[in-house]
Structures are given as structure tokens and as C-alpha cells.
Amino acid sequence: MANQLHIVNMETCKGDGICADICPENVLKIVDGKAVTVESRAGECIMCGQCVAVCPTEALQMPKLSAEDFKELPRLPFGYGDFFDFLKLRRSVRAFKDRPVDHDLVEKILEAAATAPMGLPPHSTEVLVIDRRKELDFLLKVLVKDYAFMVKGFSNPLGRAIFRLTAGAEDYLVLKEYVVDLARYANEAYYRDGSDRYMYNAPILMLFHGNRRAMSYEENAHLVCHHAMLAAVSLGLGTTIIGLIPPIVDRSKVLRKRYSIPKENKVMTSLILGHPKYKYKKSIRRDLAGVRTI
Numbered sequence: 189m190a191n192q193l194h195i196v197n198m199e200t201c202k203g204d205g206i207c208a209d210i211c212p213e214n215v216l217k218i219v220d221g222k223a224v225t226v227e228s229r230a231g232e233c234i235m236c237g238q239c240v241a242v243c244p245t246e247a248l249q250m251p252k253l254s255a256e257d258f259k260e261l262p263r264l265p266f267g268y269g270d271f272f273d274f275l276k277l278r279r280s281v282r283a284f285k286d287r288p289v290d291h292d293l294v295e296k297i298l299e300a301a302a303t304a305p306m307g308l309p310p311h312s313t314e315v316l317v318i319d320r321r322k323e324l325d326f327l328l329k330v331l332v333k334d335y336a337f338m339v340k341g342f343s344n345p346l347g348r349a350i351f352r353l354t355a356g357a358e359d360y361l362v363l364k365e366y367v368v369d370l371a372r373y374a375n376e377a378y379y380r381d382g383s384d385r386y387m388y389n390a391p392i393l394m395l396f397h398g399n400r401r402a403m404s405y406e407e408n409a410h411l412v413c414h415h416a417m418l419a420a421v422s423l424g425l426g427t428t429i430i431g432l433i434p435p436i437v438d439r440s441k442v443l444r445k446r447y448s449i450p451k452e453n454k455v456m457t458s459l460i461l462g463h464p465k466y467k468y469k470k471s472i473r474r475d476l477a478g479v480r481t482i
């Protein structure tokens with residue numbers, strides 16, 4: 189039974205074919221008015237659970253997924269107007285109250301983050317939550333030190349040539365055009381008075397990393413981070429995605445060991461969060477770089 193993909197209740201299955209129609213891998217079909225597994229396709233099942241979730245008579249079970257995995261679906265709690273208003277509330281918050289974030293809020297954020305889509309289930313993204321001030325201070329020191337190395341390297345032609353070779357043409361341009369200046373500025377602030385222009389003294393940093401061998405592991409991590417960000421906003425918290433942190437953590441043997449990041453995982457993105465110090469009075473209009481319909 190346990191290695192059987194689907195269990196179909198022969199009494200309640202109406203043979204409507206909805207499960208077969210919705211399956212992205214054509215793993216189900218209707219035979220003699222009942223749903224059956226297409227055995228030749230069973231190995232292609234991606235465990236998305238859509239067949240179980242959609243069945244109007246709840247006639248399907250998947251032994252590899254627990255009944256607990258399926259919850260009653262809520263009704264759409266808001267319309268487009270409310271949703272759009274909610275999106276406008278999100279800004280990148282870089283000033284935080286000196287106040288910790290309750291553990292249950294973090295739990296909620298992670299619960300919501302786990303609803304993000306992924307290339308193929310299950311999730312490839314892991315999250316490291318850093319909320320100890322001492323740890324954040326340690327990371328800040330590593331960021332300052334590693335970026336100082338880069339800034340110094342970019343200050344002479346030989347260093348730039350080495351960075352161009354090791355980073356590749358595209359990444360080199362990003363470093364040259366943006367990252368070096370940002371890092372120089374952040375480091376100068378740190379040397380001046382200990383200011384943190386990397387994590388802005390946020391009480392929490394989340395690092396999102398994922399297994400390089402998983403399908404779409406990069407996009408998966410960004411989506412999980414984005415869901416976490418919106419969840420935090422719904423809880424009254426402020427967040428900012430910090431792109432300067434992942435490459436440093438990813439390349440640092442010391443940090444990878446300290447954070448127990450598996451060898452095969454790449455650190456993709458990071459998010460600072462905390463209670464916002466200020467309230468925004470206005471939203472800002474944003475337009476996409478371009479839209480064409482053909």
C-alpha cells in the first residue's frame with residue numbers, strides 16, 4: 189500500500205476526470221468511470237497534491253502525503269483593491285526600533301514563506317535565522333573585512349584584472365558599477381563610528397540557501413524570501429532584501445562552517461527584518477521597465 193501512489197475510493201469517485209485533467213504529469217486517467225494511476229507515468233509524479241486538493245468528493249488519497257498536509261481552503265479573503273493596497277505598504281525598511289521580534293512572528297513568517305512555489309516539490313530552500321546580536325556583530329565584521337579586500341583590489345589595475353577573470357564579464361560589471369561603491373561607502377561608515385550600512389542594525393537576518401542540484405534552486409530561494417517579506421509586512425514588520433550579504437557568506441569558509449551551510453548549498457539571498465522606526469505617509473508609484481503585448 190505504502191508505495192502505491194494513489195488510493196481511490198471506488199464508492200465516492202465519480203469518474204469526473206478532474207484529477208486527471210489537473211495533473212501536470214498525466215499520472216491519472218479514468219478507466220471504467222473511476223480514477224486510476226497510469227503506472228507507466230507514476231515515476232513522474234511531482235507530489236504537488238493537486239489531484240487530492242481538487243477532488244470534489246474527496247475520493248483520492250496519496251499515501252506518500254499525509255491527510256494532515258491537506259487543509260480546508262479558505263475563501264479569498266480580499267479583492268484586488270485590498271491586495272494592491274497591501275503591496276503598496278511594503279517598502280524597504282532600513283531604520284528599526286531597538287526592539288526584538290517575537291519568536292511567534294518569526295514562526296508565522298516561516299510558515300507563510302513555505303507556501304511559496306518551487307520548481308518541483310519539495311522545497312530546496314533552507315532558511316537560517318540569525319537573531320543574536322553577537323552573531324550579527326560577528327557577521328558585520330566579516331562583511332567589512334571581505335568587502336575591504338574587494339575595494340582594495342579594485343583600486344589597482346592588477347586587482348581589477350583578477351576580479352574580471354574570477355568573476356566573469358557580467359558579474360565584474362555589476363561589481364564595478366555598483367557593489368564596490370556601496371561597499372566602500374558602507375565600510376567608511378563602519379570605520380567612522382561603527383555604523384552598520386549592511387544590515388542597518390536590524391534585530392534579525394534571514395539567509396536563504398538551497399541545494400545547487402535542485403531544479404530552479406535560485407528562483408526558489410528568491411520566492412521563499414519574497415513570501416517571507418510580504419508575511420513580515422502583514423505582521424507590521426519592516427524588511428529589506430540585502431544583496432550584499434549572500435556572496436560573502438557563500439564564499440566564506442568561516443561563515444559556512446559557523447552556520448552549518450551544506451557544501452552543496454548556495455546562499456542566494458538575505459532579508460533583514462524588525463519593527464520599523466518610522467511610518468510612511470505616502471506610497472510610491474512604480475512602473476515596470478517595459479510591457480509589450482504581442
Ligand SMILES: Cc1cc2nc3c(=O)[nH]c(=O)nc-3n(C[C@H](O)[C@H](O)[C@H](O)COP(=O)(O)O)c2cc1C
Nearest residue numbers: 278279280281282385386428429430431432433472
Ligand atoms: C535583489 C535585491 C537586492 C537588494 N540589496 C540591497 C542591499 O544590499 N542593501 C540595501 O540597502 N537595499 C537593498 N535592496 C533594496 C532596494 O534598494 C529597494 O528594494 C529599492 O530601492 C526599491 O525600494 P522599495 O523596496 O522601498 O520599494 C535590494 C533589493 C533587491 C530586490
